[in-house]
Each structure stands twice: as C-alpha cells, then as structure tokens.
Amino acid sequence: MPAVRAPLPVACALSSLFADGGLPRGRTVACTGDAALSAALALSAAATRAGSWLAVVGVPQLGVGAALESGVAIERLVLAQPPTTSREWVTTVAALVEGFEVLVVAPPASLTEHDARRLQSRIVARQSVLVVVHVPVPPSVVVGSGVGHRTGSGASRVFSADLDVHANTESWSGIERGGSHITQRTVHLRVGGRRAPLSREATLDWSCLNDQPVS
Amino acid sequence: MSERPTRVVVVQFPHWSSYAAARGCSARSAFESIVRAVVVHVPLVEVTAPGILVFATRGPSRYMGGDEPLAAALRNAIDRQLVVDSGGAPDVASSTHARYGIGIADGRLAAAIAVRHSLLTGGPFVVPVGASRTFLSDTPVQALVECVDVIGAVGAGVPGADDVASYRDVVSLLQRLGLYHFGAVASLSESDLIGRLGAFGRDVFRLAHGWDRHPPLVAPAPPDRVCVQRFDAPVESRDAVLATVDRLAIGLVEHLSAHGLAVVRLHAVIESDHGERSERMWYRADGLSAQAIVESVRWQLDAWIQHEAPTSGVVGVRLAPEQVVSDAGRQSSLWGGVRDGDRHAQRAIRRVTEVHGAESVTIPTWRGGRDPARWFEFVRSDAVDVERRLAHDTTMPMSWRGSLPSPAPSLVFDTVDHAPAAVEIIVCDANDRPLSVTSRHAMSGEPASVRIGATVHDVVAWAGPWPVEERWWDPRRARRAVRLQLLVRERNSTVTRAIIAVLEHHTWRLAAWYA
Numbered sequence A: 001m002p003a004v005r006a007p008l009p010v011a012c013a014l015s016s017l018f019a020d021g022g023l024p025r026g027r028t029v030a031c032t033g034d035a036a037l038s039a040a041l042a043l044s045a046a047a048t049r050a051g052s053w054l055a056v057v058g059v060p061q062l063g064v065g066a067a068l069e070s071g072v073a074i075e076r077l078v079l080a081q082p083p084t085t086s087r088e089w090v091t092t093v094a095a096l097v098e099g100f101e102v103l104v105v106a107p108p109a110s111l112t113e114h115d116a117r118r119l120q121s122r123i124v125a126r127q128s129v130l131v132v133v134h135v136p137v138p139p140s141v142v143v144g145s146g147v148g149h150r151t152g153s154g155a156s157r158v159f160s161a162d163l164d165v166h167a168n169t170e171s172w173s174g175i176e177r178g179g180s181h182i183t184q185r186t187v188h189l190r191v192g193g194r195r196a197p198l199s200r201e202a203t204l205d206w207s208c209l210n211d212q213p214v215s
Numbered sequence B: 001m002s003e004r005p006t007r008v009v010v011v012q013f014p015h016w017s018s019y020a021a022a023r024g025c026s027a028r029s030a031f032e033s034i035v036r037a038v039v040v041h042v043p044l045v046e047v048t049a050p051g052i053l054v055f056a057t058r059g060p061s062r063y064m065g066g067d068e069p070l071a072a073a074l075r076n077a078i079d080r081q082l083v084v085d086s087g088g089a090p091d092v093a094s095s096t097h098a099r100y101g102i103g104i105a106d107g108r109l110a111a112a113i114a115v116r117h118s119l120l121t122g123g124p125f126v127v128p129v130g131a132s133r134t135f136l137s138d139t140p141v142q143a144l145v146e147c148v149d150v151i152g153a154v155g156a157g158v159p160g161a162d163d164v165a166s167y168r169d170v171v172s173l174l175q176r177l178g179l180y181h182f183g184a185v186a187s188l189s190e191s192d193l194i195g196r197l198g199a200f201g202r203d204v205f206r207l208a209h210g211w212d213r214h215p216p217l218v219a220p221a222p223p224d225r226v227c228v229q230r231f232d233a234p235v236e237s238r239d240a241v242l243a244t245v246d247r248l249a250i251g252l253v254e255h256l257s258a259h260g261l262a263v264v265r266l267h268a269v270i271e272s273d274h275g276e277r278s279e280r281m282w283y284r285a286d287g288l289s290a291q292a293i294v295e296s297v298r299w300q301l302d303a304w305i306q307h308e309a310p311t312s313g314v315v316g317v318r319l320a321p322e323q324v325v326s327d328a329g330r331q332s333s334l335w336g337g338v339r340d341g342d343r344h345a346q347r348a349i350r351r352v353t354e355v356h357g358a359e360s361v362t363i364p365t366w367r368g369g370r371d372p373a374r375w376f377e378f379v380r381s382d383a384v385d386v387e388r389r390l391a392h393d394t395t396m397p398m399s400w401r402g403s404l405p406s407p408a409p410s411l412v413f414d415t416v417d418h419a420p421a422a423v424e425i426i427v428c429d430a431n432d433r434p435l436s437v438t439s440r441h442a443m444s445g446e447p448a449s450v451r452i453g454a455t456v457h458d459v460v461a462w463a464g465p466w467p468v469e470e471r472w473w474d475p476r477r478a479r480r481a482v483r484l485q486l487l488v489r490e491r492n493s494t495v496t497r498a499i500i501a502v503l504e505h506h507t508w509r510l511a512a513w514y515a
Helices: A036-049 A064-069 A086-097 A113-126 B016-022 B027-039 B058-064 B067-085 B108-121 B132-137 B167-176 B182-186 B190-197 B199-208 B238-258 B290-308 B340-356 B386-391
Strands: A028-032 A054-057 A077-080 A102-105 A129-133 A163-173 A184-192 A200-205 B007-012 B046-049 B052-056 B101-106 B227-235 B261-272 B277-283 B314-326 B361-366 B376-380 B424-429 B447-452 B455-470 B479-490 B496-504 B507-513
Touching: A028 A036, A036 A054, A036 A064, A036 A102, A036 A129, A036 A163, A036 A184, A054 A086, A077 A086, A077 B340, A086 A102, A086 A113, A086 B340, A113 A129, A163 B496, B007 B058, B007 B067, B007 B108, B016 B027, B027 B052, B027 B067, B027 B290, B052 B058, B058 B067, B067 B101, B101 B108, B101 B132, B108 B132, B132 B182, B167 B199, B182 B199, B190 B199, B227 B238, B238 B261, B238 B290, B238 B314, B261 B290, B277 B290, B290 B314, B340 B361, B424 B496, B447 B479, B447 B496, B455 B496
Parallel strands: A028 A129, A028 A163, A054 A077, A054 A102, A102 A129, B046 B277
Antiparallel strands: A077 B361, A163 A184, A184 A200, B007 B052, B007 B101, B046 B052, B227 B314, B261 B277, B261 B314, B361 B376, B424 B447, B424 B507, B447 B455, B455 B479, B479 B496, B496 B507
C-alpha cells in the first residue's frame, strides 16, 4: 500500500464536508445532481491553486469562466478529448493520471466496469483524485462527441465510487419574470458513500465558495 | 551606428496549417519535406514554425552567385517538392493554401515584409543590400502585427513588457500618435521612443532602422553554455534521447536565466554511432523555454528517424546556444520556478498528444468578448508554452462590458456560425406560439415553455432579452442576436435549471447550461 499522504486542499467552506478536511488522495468521487459539474470544479479549485494540475476529460463545452469563478487556477487546467471507445479512453486517461493530481471526467457510455477498475487502480497507485461527473444534460441536447454522448447515470455508475457528492441547486436568486438576472445560486451538497460512513451536508451560496476574491 | 543586420531569407507559407489539414497531415510532419528540399541548398536553416523557414544568405548566395539565383533555386526546389507531396496532382500543389512567398532582405522584419510583396507578385522579392531602411520607411507599422510569426511579438521577453497588453496595442498607439510608417518612427530619437513606449520603444526603434530586434552578439556564447551529452552505449529509444534533451534543456535554460539571459537561437545536433548527424537551428524571438527546446528537438529527431533512418543508436546530443539575449522579463522563474508537478503534467500531455494528436489536449486561453462560449479559446497544447504561461500572472479581466454577469455557466455551446455544438431549441409564449423579438428588442410575448430535444420545460423566470451586437462596423462579420437567461423546470419534476438561449436568424439555440 502506498503511504497515506495529506488530502488535497478544498475551499474552507467545503472542508467540513470531508472527514480529513480535504479530498482524500487515491479516491474516486462521483458527483451527481443538477449542479454536478459546478461542484466538481469547486472541489478541484483549491488544489490547482496549491500547484496541482487539473484535467477535465470529455467536457469540450466546459465554461472556463465558471471554472475561473470557482477559483480554479486555469494556468494549470487542460481539457482532454480522448477517443470514446472504452479501452482507448481508459488508456488515455491513465496516461494523464501520471501528471495530473485531479481529473474531472465525464466517462463515455461505452466504458466497461473492467476498464473503469483499471483506471481506479492507477488512481490509487498515483494517489491522485478522480472526480466522475454525471453531466445532467439530456442526451438529446448535444449530438456528436459532446457531453450528451454519455448517458451520464449509466456511464458514471461503472465506477465504484468511494465518495458520492450530490449537488442540487436549492434556489436561484436575482432572476424574476422579466427582470434582473441570476445573481446568486444556493446549492445543497451531500457527501456520502462507502468511504464516508456518516454523510455530511451543507447548503452554500456558490459565490462564497471561492476563498480567493475574483477581480 | 554602423550596425549591419544579418541578411536573411524568409520562406513563408501563410496558410500552411490549412494546407496540411487539407492533406490530412499534421502541420509539422507535412512541413518536414519542404525543409528537406531546402536543406539540399542551404545546410543550416532555422525552422521558426511549421510554414516558416529563415536562414542567413551569406554562404548560400555566394555559392549560387547572388540572392536572385538563390531565390530561384529555392523556388524550383519547393515547387518540385509540393508536386511530389501532392502525389503528382499539380492542382493540389498550386492550390491557394499552398501559396508561399520568398523574401530576401537585411534583417528579419524587412525580409518578412518582402515575403508579403512576394505573395502578391508571385515571384521572390529581393530588397537590395543596404536598402532595408528605405524599403521599410514606406511600410505601415501595421506590418508588426502581420509579421508577428516571423519576428515574434514586439516587446515580448523584455522587462516591463507586461505593462502593455499586447503588441497590437503598441501598433495602435503608434498610429494614434500619427506614426503610420516606419519612416516616421525612424525619424524619432531612440530615447524619445523609449521614454514614450518603454521597452517596446527600443524594439520598434531597432526594427524601424532595419536592424534586428536583438543586437547581434558581440562575442560568441562562452563554451560553458554548450550542453553535450555523450552516451556510453548507443541509445535506441527515442524517449530516452528526449528525456536526456529534457534534462539538458532544463539545465541550460536555468543556467542562462540565472545570468539574466535567454537563448533565442539554438543549434541542436544529434549524432548516431555510425557518424550520421542531424543538425538544425531553432529560433524563437522571445526566447526558447526548456519545453520549446524539447519540442524542437523532438521534431528534429522524428524527422531524422523517418527520412534518413539512421542505422544505429544515438551516441551524442549537443545543444549550443548560438544567440543569447538579456532577458530580465523571465527572471520570475528564478523564484517562481517550474516545479516537478508542472514537468510531470507536461510530460503526460506530451504522451497523450503523441498518440492521439495535438488537438486531443487543449489549453484554455483568454480571449474576451461577450459570448460566454468565446471567452476562452481552446488552443492545441503544442501551441502553448506552458512554462511561460505559468511564469506570467494569468489573472484575466472578467468584466467585459455587456458580457454575462456572474455566476458564469459551466457548460457553454458555441452559437456563432451555426456551429454544430449549439442545439436548436423552441421557445414559446403562453399561447404556444414561437417567441420572437423585434428589432427594437421587444418580445412578442412572455416566454412560457422551452422544448429541448423531446423534453418540454416550463419557464419559471427569465431575464433579458439582452441584445448582442458585435462587430457592427464590419458588414461581413457583424452579428445581431438576443440572449435570454431562463429558469426552466421539466414538467413533473422539482429540479429547476438555468439556461441561456440565443435568438439569431429567427432560430433559438441553447447557448449555455448552468450544470
């Protein structure tokens, strides 16, 4: 067994969600809910500011503005578009694990459980963190190789996640029937799963997550 | 000053990447055959980028009997090679993407501008010896932007360069000062230009006089900066050679930057056990980083293996800086530094792109604008110098007048030019009639439902419509559209989602999703 290393840092507001105060290394985290992608970015942000590199795999339409707002150091952010066949996808992501401490992945529908396990064992060996997102876009929305290609729930379940993060928007404020615009998003987060016997919850204003002021 | 700039030849294919893409090759591997066709006449060429070759004319011109015969010989060689590469189809070789120019002049800038003339006339363009300054005096300063591929961004790598957002700003500043041509710039004194434009002023002054951006080296680089690695046994593995180059390059760049220097021209030699050699000159106006050196040598090594098939393993690698410049702008790496983690990440990116192509890993680069899908451009990983990117502060201006207010959507779909990424949706009013917006941005009703794919959502709240009018000054690229922010709820569901819809050319498209 590799030696246990300190968890990857997360923003202060999120640290109470994890037993060790951060993302445990070598683990697979599954993000679900309508705010899954935002949650995945928020969880990875503090680590990138501390020097870790972040690869976002299979989300070519990532809104980098959202990543920046959640505090991701985008000079250490890259996007990868591996082939969508199960074997090639895993080989490519496993190659990325060698250099990236955080990987946010939207797996292709073709991914098999066997290949998912192979990737998870690389994650354990390298002590990186794999964040699997279930991008909640209906499959009909995006054609081609985009996020809609994955059926989401099905594909993300081939991973046996150590932690489950469920992120749901509780309220949107600012927007009315015809006036203003969205100014605030309140998200309810629940972290549970087989490595977290006690599930922890928090309701957070999304704009307060970022420890670092956005200019 | 009696400074004489190097007389150089620039060969440039302005549309090389399109040409390579049309042939289904990567820009680098496609360009290799052109490089090889030229190397027959000129042993040591500098490959500035795929599609751009630069070399000093002195030796070759003397051998050929002058600049004109040299240019003609180059033209013949390249034309022949283009026909060979296209498999004998002359129409491919003469397609507009394969057009190229040959310019010969004193100094890189004049030669790069000569290329522009050459592209117009079709034949090589030679500026006579000593005439570069006169030639430049009638050239608009705008050429600094057009020739950036050859001369590098003005001011890049000089201290204080970060004060001005980009060289484009310098050019527009010069124009606002009434300095439209290099002749007008050259009539000013160097101290005035430096006083007004800082470090850029020095560059612009030098370029306007037909000199190169960097003063020629007074003395050759001391031999202790030449990095040589000899292997005890021939190395057969390409990765092992590159790992060595990686180590040498890091050592070289760190050694130089400790003295406030950066290498702009590097001579790289690889030798096999049987005495075969591959040598090439690499140039980058704003200094070669360790990553850039490894990328360059990788190109050189791949080409050597593919085209000359060396008969034994590699026994020696030599990296010799041919030109170094003082570079205080890079000193941040002294205390910031490139960490192991950064190197591991770069290595992982390289490994993936080698298998799946450079487009498989992309790096977001700030571009600005109002369209959230265009705030950032995703640039091929090999086109970005990660080290430079890390060394510079990358805080980006997030407030762009008229851009979407925070929070930003986490999924964005490009709606411009009917990109396939953005999906058509149907936005209806309470009477189930498609919602339209007048030219004065008044909606035909209140949005009540949105159909995305087969799913119908009820509209809970909305904001807008916000007009998007971009580039109204340019009739070809002008864009008129309206944007609507919508809170929608799927029927029989409790989840409320936020989306952005854009109406353009009477069609609503899904532009963003707050996932």
